[in-house]
Amino acid sequence: MPRWEPDARTRLEKAALELFAERGYDGTTVADIAERAGLMKRSFFRYFPDKREALFGGTPLLVGHLEQYVTEAPPGIRPWPLLVDALTGTARFFPEDRETARTRHRVVTANPELREREVLKTATLDDLLRDLLTARGTPPRQAAYLVRLALTMYEQAFTHWLTPADPEPDFTECVATAVGDLERVLGEWGDGG
Known part of the structure; x- marks a missing residue:
């Protein structure tokens, strides 16, 4: 997977919203969000300090x-x-x-x-x-x-x-x-x- 992914922030926001709607906020982890967005978990923290900030x-x-x-x-x-x-x-x-x-x-x-x-x-x-x-x-x-x-x-x-x-x-x-x-x-x- 390349180090830089185009539109990563938008993909993370979209993935977070989808997962929160499907599994609930408490049932979703940062790793889940990153995986759904096609990124590594550490990539999430380049854009957001925690999962709620994705919204x-x-x-x-x-x-x-x-x-x-x-x-x-x-x-x-x-x-x-x-x-x-x-x-x-x-x-x-x-x-x-x-x-x-x-x-x-x-x-x-x-x-x-x-x-x-x-x-x-x-x-x-x-x-x-x-x-x-x-x-x-x-x-x-x-x-x-x-x-x-x-x-x-x-x-x-x-x-x-x-x-x-x-x-x-x-x-x-x-x-x-x-x-x-x-x-x-x-x-x-x-x-x-």
Whole structure:
């Protein structure tokens, strides 16, 4: 077997997801993942520190996108539309095959360790976005409220995107629906409703 295998990281991620779906997270070893990907076990650790990270390799891409988008946005853009647009743009990192995203979601929600890692990912995004808004002049408390609402909206949009439908909406439509739902709820409950 050659020392360098093209697209090894992607193959490892795909193998991990397949095996976690077939055998469960606890029933899958790093050696199993490497074997399924056609690689040596030590190759796995060139890309990931442990097996759970094979499902979270996209986090640095999300962080990089959000950081660049918010940092490079023109100064006059208000915080809420900036957050909505930045989070909508993360759809470019979603798998082309929506069923892959659904499988990943099922695997993560079925395992406490993976759910914990998902919460950590969300906390990372929360901290990042609050810091970025604050650096743009949004008062810290308002930045915290806006980011928490934006991440809740994002989670609802993503859940909508994952839900089978005919036709399946694109993520932009899911975000628009989630933003509309949030605005309606805030309007109804904000008026003492």
